[in-house]
Amino acid sequence: METVMISREIRLASRPKGIPNASNFLLAQSEVRPPQDQQALVRNLYMSVDPYMRGRMNEGKSYVPSFELGEVLEGGAVGEVIESRSTEFQPGDIVTSNYGWREYFVAAPKDLHAVPRELQPLSVHLGALGMTGMTAWAALHLVEVKAGDVIYISGAAGAVGNVAGQLAKLRGCRVIGSAGSVEKVRFLREECGFDVAFNYKLGPVVDQLKIAAPDGIDVYFDNVGGETLEAALAVLRVHGRIIACGGISSYNAEKPQPGPANLFNVITKRLTMKGLIVRDWMDRRDEFEKEVGGYFQAGKLKNKETVVDGIDRAVDAFIGLFDGKNIGKMIVKLG
Numbered sequence: 151m152e153t154v155m156i157s158r159e160i161r162l163a164s165r166p167k168g169i170p171n172a173s174n175f176l177l178a179q180s181e182v183r184p185p186q187d188q189q190a191l192v193r194n195l196y197m198s199v200d201p202y203m204r205g206r207m208n209e210g211k212s213y214v215p216s217f218e219l220g221e222v223l224e225g226g227a228v229g230e231v232i233e234s235r236s237t238e239f240q241p242g243d244i245v246t247s248n249y250g251w252r253e254y255f256v257a258a259p260k261d262l263h264a265v266p267r268e269l270q271p272l273s274v275h276l277g278a279l280g281m282t283g284m285t286a287w288a289a290l291h292l293v294e295v296k297a298g299d300v301i302y303i304s305g306a307a308g309a310v311g312n313v314a315g316q317l318a319k320l321r322g323c324r325v326i327g328s329a330g331s332v333e334k335v336r337f338l339r340e341e342c343g344f345d346v347a348f349n350y351k352l353g354p355v356v357d358q359l360k361i362a363a364p365d366g367i368d369v370y371f372d373n374v375g376g377e378t379l380e381a382a383l384a385v386l387r388v389h390g391r392i393i394a395c396g397g398i399s400s401y402n403a404e405k406p407q408p409g410p411a412n413l414f415n416v417i418t419k420r421l422t423m424k425g426l427i428v429r430d431w432m433d434r435r436d437e438f439e440k441e442v443g444g445y446f447q448a449g450k451l452k453n454k455e456t457v458v459d460g461i462d463r464a465v466d467a468f469i470g471l472f473d474g475k476n477i478g479k480m481i482v483k484l485g
């Protein structure tokens with residue numbers, strides 16, 4: 151008789167309006183059948199919650215499909231193979247996948263990515279050496295960030311932002327960051343080596359940015375949009391570059407938000423603004439893992455994370471992203 155495993159999982163119960171709340175989600179159980187030929191059974195150890203998932207909870211077309219109502223959510227996870235009927239994976243192998251928000255799953259090798267067990271904590275493969283770290287790395291390539299550039303990073307104490315700042319320092323930039331608490335500002339200055347960091351909640355961003363960068367900035371790394379993008383447009387130098395990475399200030403908005411009132415700066419200062427989707431860079435994953443993995447192993451790059459324990463707290467962890475509850479990568483520990 152085949153053994154059927156029981157896996158807890160989080161499903162989308164209803165589409166959030168505004169900021170998501172617990173009633174939009176359902177903690178349920180499902181049966182996981184043993185792996186068939188060319189499949190592996192994986193037990194998740196850590197899963198990722200990310201701001202982009204909020205967009206997938208809405209109906210309508212975007213660059214990734216919407217989550218289906220009543221179905222288990224998806225997202226990054228790192229797990230251990232516990233049974234394999236594929237020659238590509240053995241029990242004990244550590245893999246990343248997009249089968250997060252659940253405890254166990256069965257998948258084909260093409261949907262699993264092997265990562266070294268030696269790099270600890272294993273959750274680093276969701277943070278500095280995972281999707282968010284790769285976003286930071288790709289973004290610096292996208293606008294060719296180089297030594298001497300003055301770069302301003304918003305959402306700087308989050309998963310993407312803190313790695314972006316550390317990589318920019320390694321490239322020889324002057325790095326300015328903004329984040330939403332005293333503790334985060336301290337983290338940026340003292341642990342990540344930012345030259346200047348400020349709390350965007352303590353006064354208009356444009357005023358604080360002008361003090362931080364009296365001669366202007368060359369690059370703006372936008373994780374936030376809204377007022378922060380407007381401030382950066384005011385402070386960018388001629389031929390400045392903008393990395394359009396995220397716009398978390400409007401992810402829960404119930405109606406379209408106005409664009410920056412000073413967009414005309416793009417013309418007068420001959421600015422370049424480039425959009426980034428990290429998935430487009432997957433063919434360069436080996437290069438990223440080699441370079442950034444090397445910095446991590448050499449102790450030149452910190453992997454900061456905020457860890458929440460248990461799948462039953464995954465929804466709180468996700469909602470917490472919009473409340474600034476995380477320093478570094480928000481991780482949910484499973485098992």
Ligand SMILES: NC(=O)c1ccc[n+]([C@@H]2O[C@H](COP(=O)([O-])OP(=O)(O)OC[C@H]3O[C@@H](n4cnc5c(N)ncnc54)[C@H](OP(=O)(O)O)[C@@H]3O)[C@@H](O)[C@H]2O)c1
Binds near residue numbers: 281305328396476
């Ligand atoms: N383009 C891509 O391929 C790609 C890939 C990954 C991520 N992203 C984007 O990059 C950004 C950062 O993602 P992440 O994974 O690193 O998340 P994160 O920064 O680790 O977490 C979200 C942070 O955003 C800040 N925040 C929340 N609401 C805000 C608001 N209204 N205004 C300003 N800041 C706010 C909070 O920090 P504070 O306490 O500082 O407010 C919170 O900790 C997001 O916009 C995300 O969508 C894009």
